[in-house]
Amino acid sequence: MRRTARRTTLRTTAAATAVLGLTLGATACGGTTGPASGGELSGKTVTVAGVWTGSEQKNFKKVLDAFSEKTGAKTVFVPSGDNVSTFVGSKIEGGNAPDVVMVPQVGVLQQFAKEGWLKPLSDKTAKTATAGLAPVWKNYGTVDDTYYGLYFKAAHKSTVWYSPEAFTQAGVSAPKTYDDLLKAGRTLADSGRPAFAVAGEDGWTLTDWFENIYLSQAGPEKYDRLAKHELKWTDESVVTALTTLGELFKDDQLVAGGAKTALQTDFPSSVEKVFGPEPQAGMVYEGDFVGGIAKDEFGRKLGEDADFFPFPAVDGGEAPVVSGGDAAVVLKDGKNSEAGMKLLEFLATPEAAEIWAGAGGFLSPNKDVSLDAYGDDTTRSTAKSLVEAGDSVRFDMSDQAPAAFGGTKGAGEWKLLQDFLRDPSDPKATAAKLEAAAAKAYGN
DSSP: OOOHHHHGGGTHHHHHHHSTTTTHHHHTTOEEEOOOSSSTTTTOEEEEEESOOHHHHHHHHHHHHHHHHHHOOEEEEEEOOSOHHHHHHHHHHTTOOOSEEEEOOHHHHHHHHHTTOEEOOOHHHHHHHHHHSOHHHHHHTEETTEEOOEEEEEEEOOEEEEOHHHHHHHTOOOOSBHHHHHHHHHHHHHTTSOSBOOOTTSHHHHHHHHHHHHHHHHOHHHHHHHHTTSSOTTSHHHHHHHHHHHHHHTOTTTBTTHHHHHTTOOHHHHHHHHHSSSOOOSEEEOOTHHHHHHHHHHOOOBTTTBEEEEOOBSTTOOOOOEEEEEEEEEETTOTTHHHHHHHHHHHTSHHHHHHHHHHSSOBOOOTTSOGGGSSSHHHHHHHHHHHHHGGGOEEOHHHHSOHHHHSOTTSHHHHHHHHHHHOTTOHHHHHHHHHHHHHHHHTO
16 A cells, blocks of 8 residues: 555555546446355344455455355445544534444554444454464554454565566566666666666655665664654664665656656556556556566466566665555444444454455465465466565555554645655755654654
8 A cells, every 4th residue: 555555555555546437437436245045143234344446345245255155244335435533523423323344554543442432353353363374464444452353455565676677678587675776777877778667656665665675774673663653764774775765766767757657647647557558658567467467458468478576675674574554443333233243253263365366456465365366377477476575564654654654645744755756866955854743653
């Protein structure tokens, strides 16, 4: 995401926002969903804020439609923009807070809880969520032992997407290890197509590269400690991961057009460079949402002319499973926060998730969501992999950080990894800069 959002972030929204502005003109001012006549919430309006635009917003509104049909409530979706924290803070200050916010970053959810802005989940929502989600998802939605955030939409950010046609032409197959990934990339380049389209203009994609390598190489315990800044970024494990990442960044066979081109390539363009009408690379690393763009924007058939393999294990470690996601929270200051909590009770059910699963561009972390609800085998496989990972899933590290370090364009980790892409010659110096920025943002 973000992001996911991861970017989530936003990460996942970056795709829908930038690729040809799908439906943006029609939805930029938000939209309303009319209620059915009658119902327990007839006469109530639930305002929902979130980062989603384009096709993602359109598909989420299908979920809101179903809620309206069941309850009689009217719903209004308000696009928050990427900086959810600033948006919500200004709305609360102005006395116009939304009832529900879809939060794409753990760090922002924690900030909202500590500001005292959130209502705890109702017993019904918490019970349904606890039954359907792995404990790790409850942990990410909990602050100081209070359960505030219901994870509704997830992203599987350990998927490498590739052109089967390019692989066939080069005579390579899906690699099982990171070393084999680099070898396959160089073979692709030798056959006439550079390995990776890297979206260096969007710094969040670079954090995702680092996180997958670090989780596999250093292991989940150190990953968790680094995410909380209990481990310094100058730790040898960080330097080792940066060194590994630098091997990719410095190789023009592996990075299409080299670092200069990568730094001018945003995320949607990186997908286009692999699956668009004039392919310039054989692979693009990012989350499951790549498949939705390849399918919807470039007419690729998933599993045939666009496919993925899991991000491979690094240096003998376990293959990583990094995720992102959007958590639904209820604001105390919303005018209809009780009705907002009823929406969360609905979002906790498999029924709500299966509506968006059928529309595409969506993964649910809920194990009770039927895999048959997904529209194709590739998405079905990705969803199954995410759910089966259970508590071994690790949430996007930059999304867990304070926004000043892990979620701000032109600052913190995003900028420093862009600088590292530009010149990966000194991993230790980059680690020191990351530590200085992290210490300032975390306040420790």
